Amino acid sequence: MPRTSQPGRSVSSRLLDVLFAFRPGRSRLTLAELTRDTGLPHATVRRLALELVEAGALERASDGGFTVGIRLWQLGTLAPLSLPLRTVALPFMDDLHTALRQHVQLAVLEGTEAVLIERLSSGSAVDVMSQPGGRLPLHCSGVGKVLLAHAGPELIEQVLAQGLPAYTERTVTDPARLLEQLDECRETGVAVVLQEATLGADSVATRVLNDEGKVVAALSVVVGAGSVDLRTVRPAVIASGLAVSRRLGWHPSAGVQRAQVYRTD
Numbered sequence: 669m670p671r672t673s674q675p676g677r678s679v680s681s682r683l684l685d686v687l688f689a690f691r692p693g694r695s696r697l698t699l700a701e702l703t704r705d706t707g708l709p710h711a712t713v714r715r716l717a718l719e720l721v722e723a724g725a726l727e728r729a730s731d732g733g734f735t736v737g738i739r740l741w742q743l744g745t746l747a748p749l750s751l752p753l754r755t756v757a758l759p760f761m762d763d764l765h766t767a768l769r770q771h772v773q774l775a776v777l778e779g780t781e782a783v784l785i786e787r788l789s790s791g792s793a794v795d796v797m798s799q800p801g802g803r804l805p806l807h808c809s810g811v812g813k814v815l816l817a818h819a820g821p822e823l824i825e826q827v828l829a830q831g832l833p834a835y836t837e838r839t840v841t842d843p844a845r846l847l848e849q850l851d852e853c854r855e856t857g858v859a860v861v862l863q864e865a866t867l868g869a870d871s872v873a874t875r876v877l878n879d880e881g882k883v884v885a886a887l888s889v890v891v892g893a894g895s896v897d898l899r900t901v902r903p904a905v906i907a908s909g910l911a912v913s914r915r916l917g918w919h920p921s922a923g924v925q926r927a928q929v930y931r932t933d
Contacts, residue, residue, distance in 0.1 A: 879917030
C-alpha cells in the first residue's frame, strides 16, 4: 500500500519506494508502472528514477523502461546473511541436485514469508510456484514450516491470525494440525510437505544452524509427487543441513535454540 499520504516522509523513503517496486516477476518497470506501484506523483517518480539511473542503482533501456542497475546488484551481494549462507551451502546443494536432478532450495525468513536465496534445478524438475528471490508461504512450504517452527510464538500467532489460505486441496488449513506439525518439526528438525504448496510437488526440508544453535535458514529438496520415496531422501537432506551448519560454526554441543512453544490455551 503506497504511503504517499503520510506527512513528513523523507526523500530517502521515497527512493526506497521506487527501488522496492522491483521484485521477482517485475524486474523491468515503466515509469507509469513505477508511478502506480509507489503511489507517488508522476513527476516525483520520474525525478527519483533518473537520479537512481545517474547513481547506477537503476538502468534505463532505449524504450524508457527501468531495470535494477549493476551497482545496486553489487550492493545486494554484500548482504551479510545471504552471502555466507549461499557460499557455504552451494557445494552441498550441488551434491543433492546431482543425486536427485530436482529442485534444491535454500531459504531464509523475512517477515511472514520465506525468501529463496538460492535454488538449483534441472529441465526435468517438477514445476513449482517459487523462483530464486521469490517468496513462499510459511504454513504450507517445506522451508516455510521449518522456519516458522523455530521462529517463536509471536510469528506463529501472526501467521495464524492472517489465516491459512489453501494453495491446493492438500494444504493444511487447520490451525491445530499445523501446530502439531510445527511441534514435530521442532523435535526432528525436518518438515515433510505433500503437495501443499503446489499440486504434484513434495518437499523435504531441514534446518540450518549458526554457531549459537539458532536456525538461520532452511534447506529443502522438491520432487515430483510419488517419484521418489521421501524416506530415502530425508537422511541426505538432514546430512546436508548439518554439514552446512557445521561450516557456519555450529557444533552439537551448541544444541538448537528452541523457541518458546505456541500455546492455544
